[in-house]
Amino acid sequence: MDRQEIAGRVKKVIGRVLKMDPAVIGDDDNLIFDLGADSMQSVQLVASFEQEFDIEMAEDKALQVQSVSGAVDFIAGYLP
């Protein structure tokens, strides 16, 4: 899966969890500062990424991911 495809699916998941249009989500947006994810939503994001990509991530490290591009990189590390 290439990076662009991962990014598209990541934004779709973020849009679904944070209830926003994926089109307005920027690559460098901070999940908390720019997109307004609270602690509960951050946990939901991790779970939704795992479901979307059928992977199991290290939760502590996953919760430290700050930005959309950071999430893409982090998830890419789990994909073949």
Next chain:
Amino acid sequence: MPDPIAPGKKHHLDQVFYPKSVAVVGTTSVVGTVPYDIFANIVRDKFQGPVYPVSPGTRVIDCFKTYKYVKDISDPVDLAVVVFPSSVCHLALEQCGEIGVKAALIISAGFREVGEEGLKREQRLKAIADRYGMSFIGPNCLGVINTDPAVRLDASFARKMPIEGRIAFLSQSGALCTAVLDFAQARQIGFSKFVSFGNKADVSEIDLLYYLKDDPKTAVIVMYLEEVRDGPALMAAAQEVIRGSGKPILLIKSGRTRSGAAAAASHTGSLAGSDEVCDAALRQAGIIRCHSIQEMFDTAIAMVYQPLPKGNRVAIVTNAGGPGVLATDAAIDDGLVLAKFSDETTAKFKRFLPATANIKNPVDVIGDARADRYQVALGAAMADPGVDGAMVIVTPQSMTDLEAIADAVSQQAHHGAGKPVYASFMGEADVARGIGILQGRQVPHYAQPESMCRSFATALRFRVLREAGHAPPVTFDDVDPAKAREILAAAAGAGRTHLSEVEAEKVLAAYGLPLLASRVVASADAAAGAAAELGYPVVMKVLSEDIVHKVDVGGVVLGIDGDQAARAAFAAIMSQVAARCPDARIDGVLVQPMIVGAEEVILGLKRDASFGPVVLFGLGGTFVEILRDVSFGIAPVPADRVRAMVRETRAYPKLAGARGQKPRDIAGVEACIQRLSQLGVDCPQIKELDINPLLVLNEGEGGFVADARIML
């Protein structure tokens, strides 16, 4: 990195306490969370200005339009309350700086208190604030409350805004704040400002003290501290507040550990544990140290509700003999005296009180007393020029009209006589309504007479301290700092942590401390020769860098009174030390004249991590750690504190000439303390220093340093 903003001088604290507008940055619509509750409290408690919720994930919160970023707010923002998670607080603060916000509260946790990563985040916030000339309180705090009706700012996640009052509360612990608010609410205690300052990464308790000094709404400052980062600055701020505004500062300082003292190498180091030093420093600064929330507010309400007592003569008015005796005992223990009533007062008592009443102090108006008797007795006592204040005790009996008595006491307390009235309605359930009246009318009330007496005595001591003149530290011109530093540097350069006794004496000599003549010898014959030259009797002491406590290893012989004894003493010292410390390097034996009939005291110096050089004085000798009869002063020690250091030990009566003995040279001792204080300030290389003993001769005859050691 030094703070580029001088403590307390240029912080934007008016914007913190009196903002014209507030942005809550990082709030949410989720009820019951810190980010929401802070916003809701500001709104609920009717902040007198616009409030802007900044919430990137929400469009509206409680009918307030939200902003994605603080920079999207087109109107000026005075105060930003940052409630984002710690990982993005710097982004929020950066934007605040960009739009010219000058003050922030950073509520979020996850900084210094969680370790190295958190500390880095905190340092980043500080750097941003410095770059933009901003001030911030926190992080990791409950927030700030200002009850002034002109602003009504409740930027906190406390459950309830306190009532307006004249007590300012500052706390390093946020959780304690909520407990204090609940405690105060139950007692109808109000606050002027309520500040949880958390990790004090930028604005510290010192800055807040300077601000509150000039706050017209604040009469008393109470504070909870866990850590003193800059002891001298705290002392200076407190002294400026007390001298400049007359406002008392009450402090609970937690963390009374003795672990630091355990590793000390000297008598002084072992005696001057961190808490003892802190205690001395607070006292020297005029800060009143309290050991519980109850004690702190007992004292605070005494000081804020009533005038400070002008003297220690108290009148006790009671309807019960036992509690009157308890109060009398407590009063005497606290240094108060029972006032002797004038003939005129006594005549009033006789005229208006029943024949069975006790009209001497404590005045017992008898168990069946109602409000009229209290009114008469209290009024007469307060009018007596020989009374400095009154304490009223009430026990609930079947005919006791508690509410009427509370009303009478309240009227007398606010009669304008310039004398304080305190009350103790003893009990709990039946007296509750009377207590409520007293609390509502700002009459200091105490559950027990003992705490009432203690609060009276504390208020009196503060008045005495506030009105006492300030005697600055004495500085001597005849000292040679360069010489002392040269000796210390040579030892440090050689990698040594202890000076030899000879070196230590040279350092002390450079600061004019009186030393005995001495000779260093390396043989029994030389010891006898030196002793004869100095004049018998003499003392001999082993000289070794490896031996700190010479007495413990047989390294000291006293009362040597002839050549033969001198040779024998030398041999004994060498053999005993060889047996007990076979690896110690021996530099010789020191021979000194033995001073007979002098008083032995100890002087010491220790460098404390928070307060810097600390000078110790006390009863000297080998049992100094056991007797612990010592006092401390923070260098440079003011002259009045030097006097107090000598007088507050149990050794003082001996020095002053107890039981017909001649008084000792106390002025000489005080001069030694002052010289040591100057040495401590000038030579930060000295970690610990003992002069034990200092032999004190009779008045006018001076004294001598008999033994000294210095640790680097």
